[in-house]
Amino acid sequence: MTSAVRLIRSDALAPAPYAYAATAPAGSRLVFLAGACPIDATGATVAPGDYEAQAAHCVANLRTALADAGATLTDVLSTRVLVASTDRTVLERAWDVVGEAFGEHDVPSTLLGVTVLGYPDQLVEIEAVAAVIDTPTTHVESRRGLSS
Secondary structure: OOOOOEEEOOOOOOOOOOOOEEEOOOOOEEEEEEEEOOEOOOOOEOOOOOHHHHHHHHHHHHHHHHHHOOOOHHHEEEEEEEEOOOOHHHHHHHHHHHHHHHOOOOOOEEEEEOOOOOOOOOOEEEEEEEEEOOOHHHHHHHHHOOOO
16 A cells, blocks of 8 residues: 655755654544653563664554554654753654654654653653545554544
8 A cells, every 4th residue: 555645855044854744635534642652562661771662662552553453553653752851862763763763755754852751661652643545445444443
């Protein structure tokens, strides 16, 4: 399936490891994802103290939430990566894990150092917005996961 997302780069702005903007065509369905956290299926925080492992687990949880909505990482329009640290090198380590997961689909992103996140021992969280163009099959399948 082809992604509805179009990444936009600008020669007039400083080089960045991400696109500066992204668009989705009319008729696409937007998917707003809650922050993907480094939480396992039992609700426990994984890898306390390990920024990279937590970032990887956040990406895995993000992939799952996207799949449940009928989307993949290549359907993501933008991300916000939250890291509980004021140390830029630590932020970059988490950022590198997320960037590697997205590969060439380098969506517009914001990296933020924050003081605290919601779960005990949580160090990383990834928010995202995606866009998909539904086919009759994906629309029916995606509705199965909806709550009433």
